[in-house]
Amino acid sequence: MREDRPDARAWPRPQRLFVRVNGTGQDVDVVPETPLLYVLRNDFALNGPKYGCGLGQCGACTVLLDGAAVRSCVLPVKATIGRDVRTLEGLPALWQSSTQGDDAIAAAIDAPMAGVDTEVDGDAGIDPARLHPVQRAFIEEQAAQCGYCLNGMICSTVSLLSRSPDPDDAEIRSALRFNLCRCGCHVEVMRAVKRAAVYLKQAAR
Structure with missing residues (x-):
């Protein structure tokens, strides 16, 4: 009996987003719901913010969003569009x-x-x-x-x-x-x- 599998067409697809980090903008191809932390480390090669708990509870991933401290492990990258992200x-x-x-x-x-x-x-x-x-x-x-x-x-x-x-x-x-x-x-x-x-x-x- 064939096992039912999710329709691949329903999976989230990457989009091209313009993300501004440390005063410089860059286009990234990413699923909009991807946590900002992964984009910073993988696409921008910024290793200041750390993966700690993945739940926004330990603070190791903290960055500044328009000057406010936020937890980048639970913040979707789409939430930063048009805003200024600042890392360590x-x-x-x-x-x-x-x-x-x-x-x-x-x-x-x-x-x-x-x-x-x-x-x-x-x-x-x-x-x-x-x-x-x-x-x-x-x-x-x-x-x-x-x-x-x-x-x-x-x-x-x-x-x-x-x-x-x-x-x-x-x-x-x-x-x-x-x-x-x-x-x-x-x-x-x-x-x-x-x-x-x-x-x-x-x-x-």
Whole structure:
């Protein structure tokens, strides 16, 4: 007896969609319901956002959509059409465009915080001037152990500080409550967010 099989004509078919990521648009042939995370990693070769749970619950896949933190593992790519997607890799360019190469702002960010070691390891090939202040703050506070959650923590922090430049502890915890760190770096993450807030306030003067 022949086994009944689904009609292949009813399967979702790829469509050509124009997706804008990190300031650059690209046509991709994809099923519109495909999670954005797969498109970012497979079509744009952006590995900042990570696959963690696939349910939008751990935050490893977080990206910015028009400045708001969203879970790319459950967001269909069709929902991003006509909108701006920003990943971890695009944060330095976002910062540079906002400061427009202002030397005074760069100097403010480079000014050391009282009693805090702001040295970034040059052996890692990291140029602090090319980083978003939130990225730099997380590196300086060593706010990661395995690093898998780091993408989501940083993107969520960028979103938080864009709407609340001077958050208190409760605001920080609320903003990051869906970003899970299994290594237990929560204290360092809190310090990194506060340091990033200081950097951004210095730059705004």
